[in-house]
Amino acid sequence: MTSSILGEGLTLVLGGARSGKSRYAEGLAEASGLAPVYIATAQDFGTDGEMAARIAHHKDRRGPNWRSIEAPFELGAAILHEAAPGRVVVVDCLTLWLTNLMLAERDVADEAARFAALFETPPAGPVLLISNEVGLGIVPDNRMAREFRDHAGLLHQSLGTLAARVVFVAAGLPLLLKG
Numbered sequence: 001m002t003s004s005i006l007g008e009g010l011t012l013v014l015g016g017a018r019s020g021k022s023r024y025a026e027g028l029a030e031a032s033g034l035a036p037v038y039i040a041t042a043q044d045f046g047t048d049g050e051m052a053a054r055i056a057h058h059k060d061r062r063g064p065n066w067r068s069i070e071a072p073f074e075l076g077a078a079i080l081h082e083a084a085p086g087r088v089v090v091v092d093c094l095t096l097w098l099t100n101l102m103l104a105e106r107d108v109a110d111e112a113a114r115f116a117a118l119f120e121t122p123p124a125g126p127v128l129l130i131s132n133e134v135g136l137g138i139v140p141d142n143r144m145a146r147e148f149r150d151h152a153g154l155l156h157q158s159l160g161t162l163a164a165r166v167v168f169v170a171a172g173l174p175l176l177l178k179g
Contacts (some may be wrong), residue, residue, distance in 0.1 A: 007179070009122040009164040014156060016131040019171030025090050026062060026126040032126065034088040038068045039078050041097040049166045058092070076115045083123035094131035094159075098151050102144070108151050116158035133158060133168065 011028070015021035029036045040058075044051045059068065071078035075097050083088050101108045119127075135153045140146045160166045171176030 003127060005079060005163055008126055009161070010119050010162060011128045011165040011167065011179075012132045012156070012159050012163040013128055013167050015169035016136070021130050021132075021169040022058065022092050022131065023061070023133075024167070024169050024174050026069065029088045029090050030065075031086050033084055034125065036066045036088045037082045038062060038066050038088055039071050039075065039082065039089060039091045041072050041075060041091070041093060041100060042067060042171045043072045043096075043100065072097070073104065073106075076118050079123065079127060080118065081101060083115075083125045083127055085125055086113070087125045089125065089127045090130065091122075091128065092130045094129055094135065094155060095148075095152050097153065098148065102148060102151070108147075109154075112151060112158070114153045116155065116162060119162040122164075129159060129163075149165050157162070 011025075013021045013025045015024075026036075026038075040055070042051065042055055045057055046052070062068075069078055069082060075091065079089060079091065098108060098112070101111055115134045131152065133152075133156070134149050135156075140149055160178065163178065166177040167179075168177055
């Protein structure tokens, strides 16, 4: 049984850094009563302890009931494999996934378009996509940052159109934009 708050299909959860969007999405998943699956896009390159600490914090907060999958590049395939009746999939986060694609010099526009196309048909189980809203600040002063902002904004627009629900989180408080 799916929580009426979560519903079926795709939910896009947007917000700024440290806005509470991950905690909000995880709370929806836990309240659904479904088996929670967490798909992480973050990579720990071992250059410093900061990213390792962030990853450990997220894992500790979720607890042992969550199954975790790492998908820094093949995110669509991971979602298709994990989305199923009786499960809820939480993806954290799309902007890290875009960063991974950009740093690997992949065709970000093509991969983002193919990713969004996956959701033209509702997934087999509820999917929550978490992403940072990066278009609310000043125009970045360098090309790569502007391209990143543009890729994120276009992906959010595509997914927002396809999603059953879109939620913006600020200061830990959800604002329902769609659904």
